[in-house]
Each structure stands twice: as structure tokens, then as C-alpha cells.
Amino acid sequence: MSRIGKLPIPIPAGVKVIPADSQVSVEGPKGKLTQVLPKGIRCRLDRENLLVLRRDDSKQQRALHGLIRSLLANAVTGTHKGFTKELRIEGIGYRAQLQGRELNLTLGYSHPVCYVIPDGVTLAVEGQNKIRISGIDRQQVGQVAAEIRSLRPPEPYKGKGIRYADEQVKRKVGKTGA
Numbered sequence: 001m002s003r004i005g006k007l008p009i010p011i012p013a014g015v016k017v018i019p020a021d022s023q024v025s026v027e028g029p030k031g032k033l034t035q036v037l038p039k040g041i042r043c044r045l046d047r048e049n050l051l052v053l054r055r056d057d058s059k060q061q062r063a064l065h066g067l068i069r070s071l072l073a074n075a076v077t078g079t080h081k082g083f084t085k086e087l088r089i090e091g092i093g094y095r096a097q098l099q100g101r102e103l104n105l106t107l108g109y110s111h112p113v114c115y116v117i118p119d120g121v122t123l124a125v126e127g128q129n130k131i132r133i134s135g136i137d138r139q140q141v142g143q144v145a146a147e148i149r150s151l152r153p154p155e156p157y158k159g160k161g162i163r164y165a166d167e168q169v170k171r172k173v174g175k176t177g178a
């Protein structure tokens with residue numbers, strides 16, 4: 001039995017889970033998410049818990065069992081509390097500015113970089129060098145954070161660039177001058 005897959009998913013107050021044959025809908029105070037279930041995986045409501053069950057012990061079913069359980073747990077947490085990622089911009093002259101549904105970034109290039117914010121994600125710029133990304137879908141929040149970070153990843157010599165708030169950048173020693 002999958003160690004992760006066999007764990008029940010506690011459903012907090014205010015979150016409604018509707019299991020169907022091929023999908024599970026999760027509705028909470030922050031929004032609504034739907035997760036499609038692969039063949040052989042089914043869900044059952046048991047009081048305040050959601051159980052994920054599999055058809056047999058084949059290798060693929062065991063792998064999907066833990067995966068679907070994790071995705072459903074993320075959907076329950078996302079619709080109840082939401083997910084947040086923070087980015088920091090470091091470097092002289094590097095800054096971010098929010099204009100409508102676009103994030104304008106000055107990152108040391110010869111032109112400003114514009115990032116269009118996708119639906120389902122909210123961005124907040126604190127000061128000029130902190131970006132807070134939030135939403136109900138954990139995968140989408142992480143993807144947006146990774147895309148923004150990839151516009152100017154931190155470089156190892158001076159540490160300039162965009163990094164996660166809790167990321168530690170390993171610094172290298174530069175050239176020794178004569």
C-alpha cells in the first residue's frame with residue numbers, strides 16, 4: 001500500500017468535496033478546483049475525510065495512487081487557505097512595477113521586461129524588490145514563480161537577479177587582480 005496514498009485527506013469546515021466517477025470537484029471559500037481521476041483510481045467520502053482507493057497493486061496504479069492523493073490534498077488546501085510564493089529582486093537598478101495585468105521588470109537589460117499575469121494568479125509588489133504570488137492552484141503558483149525567476153536568475157558572483165525569498169545563492173570568488 002502506498003504510504004502517501006493511504007493517508008486520509010481531512011476536509012476542513014467550509015470546503016465541499018464532490019467525488020464523481022471520473023473527477024473530484026473541490027469547492028471552498030477561495031474558489032473551485034476540479035481534479036480528473038485516472039482509470040482504476042476512485043475516491044470515497046468518509047465523514048470529514050476523503051479516501052483515495054486504487055483498483056489493484058500494479059506499478060502504475062501504485063504510482064498514481066500517491067500522486068492523486070497529493071493533488072487532491074493540494075486542491076483542498078488551496079481552496080481553503082491558498083498558496084503563496086515570494087520572490088526577491090536583488091541588484092542596483094533592478095525593480096518591479098505592477099500595471100494592471102502586467103508585471104513590468106527592470107532587470108539590467110537594454111529594455112524593460114513585461115510579464116503578463118495569467119488568470120487564477122494574483123501578484124502583489126511590495127516596495128520595488130519583493131513580489132508575492134498567490135492563488136488556489138499550487139502548480140500554477142509555482143509555475144508563475146519559476147517563469148518570473150527565469151527572466152533573470154541569480155548569478156553566482158554578485159548575487160544579482162531574481163530569487164525565491166528563502167533561496168540561498170552560493171557565491172563564487174571572482175578573479176584575483178594583479
